[in-house]
Amino acid sequence: MSILQDISQAMQKGKAKQVKQLIPQALEEGVSANQILEEALLAGMSEVGKRFRDNEIFVPEVLVAARAMNMGTELLKPYLQQAGVEPKGKAVIGTVKGDLHDIGKNLVRMMMEGKGIEMIDLGVDVEPQTFIQSAIDNDCKLICCSALLTTTMNVIGDVVECAKQAGIRDKVKIMIGGAPINQQFCDTVGADVYTPDAATAAEAAASLLA
Amino acid sequence: MMYTPKENFIHFYHNDPVEWTPMADDICMFQPEEINLYIARGFVLQQEPFPVEKYGGPDWFGVEWTYDPVSRGSMEVSHPLSDISEWEEKIVFPNLDDYDWEGIGKKNAAYLNTDKMVATTIFSGFFERLISFVGFENAAIALIDEEQQEDVHKLFSRLADLYIDYIRRFHEHYGAMHVCIHDDWGTQRGLTFSPDVHTEMIRPYIQRVIDAVHAMGMSYEQHSCGKVVQLIPAMIEMGVDTWLGQDLGDLNNKDALIAEYGDQFKFGVTLPKLSTTDLEASKPEIRAIVEKYAPKRVWTRCDRTYTPEQKAYTYAYTRELGRKR
Ligand code: B12
Numbered sequence: 377m378s379i380l381q382d383i384s385q386a387m388q389k390g391k392a393k394q395v396k397q398l399i400p401q402a403l404e405e406g407v408s409a410n411q412i413l414e415e416a417l418l419a420g421m422s423e424v425g426k427r428f429r430d431n432e433i434f435v436p437e438v439l440v441a442a443r444a445m446n447m448g449t450e451l452l453k454p455y456l457q458q459a460g461v462e463p464k465g466k467a468v469i470g471t472v473k474g475d476l477h478d479i480g481k482n483l484v485r486m487m488m489e490g491k492g493i494e495m496i497d498l499g500v501d502v503e504p505q506t507f508i509q510s511a512i513d514n515d516c517k518l519i520c521c522s523a524l525l526t527t528t529m530n531v532i533g534d535v536v537e538c539a540k541q542a543g544i545r546d547k548v549k550i551m552i553g554g555a556p557i558n559q560q561f562c563d564t565v566g567a568d569v570y571t572p573d574a575a576t577a578a579e580a581a582a583s584l585l586a
Numbered sequence: 587m588m589y590t591p592k593e594n595f596i597h598f599y600h601n602d603p604v605e606w607t608p609m610a611d612d613i614c615m616f617q618p619e620e621i622n623l624y625i626a627r628g629f630v631l632q633q634e635p636f637p638v639e640k641y642g643g644p645d646w647f648g649v650e651w652t653y654d655p656v657s658r659g660s661m662e663v664s665h666p667l668s669d670i671s672e673w674e675e676k677i678v679f680p681n682l683d684d685y686d687w688e689g690i691g692k693k694n695a696a697y698l699n700t701d702k703m704v705a706t707t708i709f710s711g712f713f714e715r716l717i718s719f720v721g722f723e724n725a726a727i728a729l730i731d732e733e734q735q736e737d738v739h740k741l742f743s744r745l746a747d748l749y750i751d752y753i754r755r756f757h758e759h760y761g762a763m764h765v766c767i768h769d770d771w772g773t774q775r776g777l778t779f780s781p782d783v784h785t786e787m788i789r790p791y792i793q794r795v796i797d798a799v800h801a802m803g804m805s806y807e808q809h810s811c812g813k814v815v816q817l818i819p820a821m822i823e824m825g826v827d828t829w830l831g832q833d834l835g836d837l838n839n840k841d842a843l844i845a846e847y848g849d850q851f852k853f854g855v856t857l858p859k860l861s862t863t864d865l866e867a868s869k870p871e872i873r874a875i876v877e878k879y880a881p882k883r884v885w886t887r888c889d890r891t892y893t894p895e896q897k898a899y900t901y902a903y904t905r906e907l908g909r910k911r
Contacts, residue, residue, distance in 0.1 A: 434779045436726040443727075474654070476661040479722050480773075525657055526834065555774035556834050573775060 379405060383416035383448070388424055390440025392447045399451045409455030413492070417448045421490030425575030435483070438574075442486035449489075463494035465585030467518035468510045470498030471554075472531035477524035480554060480574070484520060487578035493518075493585060504534040508542045517547065518581055521567075523554040532557075533565040549584050553577055590701035596763060598852065598885065599805035599827050606908025607880050610887035611901050614702040616760055620690050626651040627660045627709045633697035645710070646680040649718045665721045670728045670737045673719060679744065682751050687759045694760075704762045707809075708749055711769030712742050712788055713778075729779055729787050738787060746791040750798040757802050764805045767795065772812020774837065781816055789824060796825050807854070813837045822851050828885065830854030844882055855879060855886045857900065865895045872896065876903050880911070 379402045386394035402412055424441045427433045467488060471481045478500045485495045496514055498506060511519050519539070523529040532552050539545045550567040562570035569584070571577045589597065589605050591612035598604045617624040617631040626645035630636035641653035642660060651660040667676060691698065698704060710718050716738065717725040728734040749767065756762035769788070771778055779787075792808070799806045805827040810817075814831065815838050821829055830853070831838055844853055857875050860868045879886055886904070888897045 431776050434777060434783070435773070436730040436779050436783070439723050439727050440730065474656060476654070482723070527657055 379407065380412065380416045383412060384420035384423075387417055387420045387444045387448060388441055390437065390444050392440075392444040395444045395448045396451065399448055403455065409452045409459060410461050413449065413452055413456065413461070417445050417452075418490060418492055421445055421487065422575075425487050425490065425578060429573050429575040435479070438483060438486070442483075442490070445486075445490060464492040464582065465518065466494045466496065466514055466516045467520055467581060467585070468496045468498060468507060468514065468516050469520040469522070470502035470507060471500040471522045471524070472528050472535070473501055473503050474531065475523055475525050475528035476500045477522070477554070480524065481520075481522035483574040484522065484553065484577045487574040488520075488581050491578045491582040493578075493581060504531060504538040507535050508538045508544065511539075511548055512542065512544060518549050518551060518584060520551045520553075520577070520581070523552070523557060526556050529554070529556050529561065530565075532561075532567060536566045551577065551581065551584075592701055592703040592763065595703040595885070596805075598883075599764075604908070606905050607876070608885040609901055609904055610885070611897075612702055613764065614698070614700045614704045616694070616698065616704055616706050616756070616762065618690050618694060620685060622646055623709055626653075628653040628658065629707065629709070633694045645718075647677060647715075647718070662718050662721075665719060665724075667719045668724070670716065670720050670724070670734050670741065673737060673741050677719065679748060682748070682755060685755075687755055691759050698760050703764055704756075704760055705764035705766065706753075706756050706760075706762050707766045707768065708752065709768045711749075711767040712745055712791055713769050713771065715745055716741065726779065729783050735787065742788070742791040746794045749795050753795070753799060753804070754802065757804060762804065764807065765799060766807035766809050767792070768809040770812060771810045771817060772814040774813065774834065776813050777816055778812070781820070784817060784820065789820065792826075793824050800825060815839075815843065818843060818847055818851065822847065826851075828852045828854050830856065830887070832856075844884060848882055848884070853884045855884045857886050857888050857892075859889050859891050860896060863891075863893050863896070865893065865899060868896055869899065872900050873903055876900060876907055880904075880907050 379398060383395060383398045383402060386398060399412060424438055428438050469481060469485050471478055485497055489495055496510060496516065498510060507519050507521065521532050521535055523532055536550055539548060539550065549569065551569045552562055552567045553571055557570055559570050569580050571580050594604050594606060595608045595612050598608045615631045617629055619625055619630045619632060619636055623645045624630045625641060626643055628641040638655055642651050644650050649666060650663040652663050653660045667673060713725065716728065728738050753765050771784065796806045808821060808826045808829045811832045840853060840855055860871055862868050888900050892900065
């Protein structure tokens with residue numbers, strides 16, 4: 377098995393220590409940082425996403441894999457910067473005002489990071505205006521809103537409204553998700569994309585930012 | 587012969603004939619403020635009304651919660667541990683001898699002097715308690731990390747002892763016949779962790795609690811939100827007496843579950859929403875719903891959206907139908 381496959385396998389199994397050992401070894405063997413990122417880490421994370429979507433693995437397995445991936449990307453960062461490799465776009469993410477659920481939002485963030493997207497995480501209980509201001513300040517083309525309560529899902533409509541008022545509605549895409557959200561709701565509030573899970577969310581974000 | 591609501595419920599759980607479909611109204615939930623867990627989680631149920639403004643704060647392990655009156659629920663503010671291996675050293679378990687059990691009983695004497703079935707709830711059962719100590723991500727990982735599993739087993743074992751002791755005191759002092767333990771195992775799409783993790787890490791401790799509860803002649807209710815259909819066979823094997831669940835929509839498809847497992851398991855059913863809040867107009871609908879569930883071995887409760895009058899009618903008709911049968 378090639379070292380890239382080893383790294384990818386170790387990452388998918390959440391073996392952070394192995395990832396930490398194998399990456400310097402790969403760099404030493406002359407594999408480029410970008411290749412390690414693309415072919416080992418990001419490819420591995422896609423696989424994790426698929427298996428999670430298909431209920432073959434569950435939240436804990438995704439979390440350990442994401443931690444191993446973070447460990448890997450941290451190691452690669454200086455090399456990537458040296459080589460001038462840019463992130464594949466930027467996005468803001470947060471859970472809407474009044475809502476403190478963050479498990480799903482964090483998974484979405486991790487999977488999007490797993491696509492090489494730079495994520496700005498605003499946390500939970502985020503005001504509509506904060507999403508918009510942060511997108512403007514950081515020049516993000518994607519705003520991701522998570523809502524888990526039927527009492528807070530309507531805040532997403534306010535985010536869309538706020539984007540219009542700030543004059544950036546045609547410059548940003550608004551992606552939404554969370555347990556009570558569905559495609560019909562997405563259409564009603566005028567958001568751009570709804571997906572039911574973190575893996576499809578990351579796929580959609582990657583193609584929106586491509 | 588007429589049963590009291592308590593007798594009717596006990597017959598239900600013992601698989602004996604019931605006079606009417608037991609309803610949540612037949613239960614007297616006792617969650618006194620002296621156990622600060624109920625204040626922290628925003629669910630005090632006792633004789634004296636408890637002011638909502640005082641909800642939140644530390645629970646019986648000292649974990650801080652904040653209460654949100656709009657969503658009517660609490661969330662942990664921070665977590666006392668960064669790593670579960672520290673629990674034995676840093677977590678102080680509540681000492682049940684410190685509570686004035688008799689005093690609490692006296693204070694609530696009128697409340698507990700009831701012909702309903704007295705019951706209580708333990709919030710943050712096992713996985714949720716682990717979450718409250720280390721946060722969700724660390725907790726989820728600890729369940730599958732070989733280096734942490736031993737510590738989790740020890741913690742859960744100690745929790746099972748605490749819960750059994752707690753339930754025994756409610757049984758002996760207040761005549762509680764039923765207990766519900768909260769532990770969310772599901773998400774909107776399925777289980778949070780794999781069925782194997784449930785079997786290995788959680789099930790042994792739930793089993794111990796259930797066995798102790800049954801030995802006291804009480805019944806055991808598992809609360810879990812999310813889509814947990816996959817665990818129904820395990821719940822049946824463990825001897826869980828009932829599960830109501832709480833769904834956004836009907837993601838567990840209760841009617842299908844009743845058809846499949848109704849002869850082996852007693853489901854709790856939240857009655858479907860009504861098409862109008864007008865009592866007279868909704869009566870035929872209510873009767874149809876009550877009649878639908880009457881032949882099934884389930885207990886029921888009204889959806890939150892029922893008006894007080896609709897709730898009263900649902901209950902009255904449930905009893906009336908029982909008498910007719
Ligand atoms: C865990 C949980 C909690 C934990 C939260 C811990 C935390 N740090 O987040 C605790 C116990 C603290 C909690 C508290 C409350 N909860 Co809660 N909770 C849940 C539960 C069981 C699972 C949610 C979860 O984490 N799932 C796991 C993740 C991975 O899934 P997910 O969040 O759905 O995310 C996935 C997708 O939706 C999608 N996604 C998510 N966000 C986004 C964003 C974008 C942009 C995209 C594209 C996709 C996407 O991808 C994710 C990964 O695949 C749900 C049950 C359910 N059916 O979902 C109830 C649930 C959401 N809670 C509920 C309630 C009512 C509450 C409380 C009010 C208290 C209570 N009475 O129980 C409080 C509210 C506090 C507040 N103000 O926010 C209700 C909501 C009902 C309703 N009508 O709105 C639910 C549905 C349970 C129920 N009763 O049926 N809860």
